[in-house]
Amino acid sequence: MYLKMHPGPSGEVAALCDAELLGRVLSSGSIRLDLKKHAGFYEGRKVTHKEAVSALASSANANLVGKKSLEAAKEAGLDVSSAILILGVPHLQVYRL
Numbered sequence: 001m002y003l004k005m006h007p008g009p010s011g012e013v014a015a016l017c018d019a020e021l022l023g024r025v026l027s028s029g030s031i032r033l034d035l036k037k038h039a040g041f042y043e044g045r046k047v048t049h050k051e052a053v054s055a056l057a058s059s060a061n062a063n064l065v066g067k068k069s070l071e072a073a074k075e076a077g078l079d080v081s082s083a084i085l086i087l088g089v090p091h092l093q094v095y096r097l
Contacts, residue, residue, distance in 0.1 A: 001052050001068055004044025011060025016052055016073075017042035018066025026086040033086050035065065049075075062094040 002022060006013040017035065022043055026033040035042070042065070047055070049072055056062055056076035064073050070080050070090045083092035 001047055001049070001066070001072070002043045002045070003047045003052055003055055004042055005055065005059070006041075008060060012058075014055050014059035014062045015042045015044070016047075016056065016062065016064050016066075016069040018068045019046065021066050021089065026089055026091075028086050031084070031086050033065065033089075033091055052076075060096055062092075064092045064094070065089065 002017050002019055004015045006015060021035055022039050023036050025036055052069065052072035053076045056073050056078060062073065062078065064070055067090060070083055070092060073092065073094070074080050078094050080092055083090040
């Protein structure tokens with residue numbers, strides 16, 4: 001997985017993406033997730049599952065793509081039930097208010 005932390009007004013945003021998905025364009029109906037054009041948003045450093053869980057547990061918000069990334073989010077205590085599927089790939093944005 002790739003993790004990149006972004007500063008935000010209410011704390012850091014964790015962008016986490018399964019490594020094998022970077023560079024792909026996922027499109028289904030009116031939904032399009034361009035992980036080629038926006039690879040820089042996610043491509044920070046490669047992390048282990050444990051590192052991903054830790055980062056997600058302490059981040060203010062999160063943007064997640066991929067099954068492994070959502071598994072880490074679930075383990076970090078985030079509700080992943082509202083994830084959408086794009087060509088079978090889960091995507092979720094989490095905002096903690």
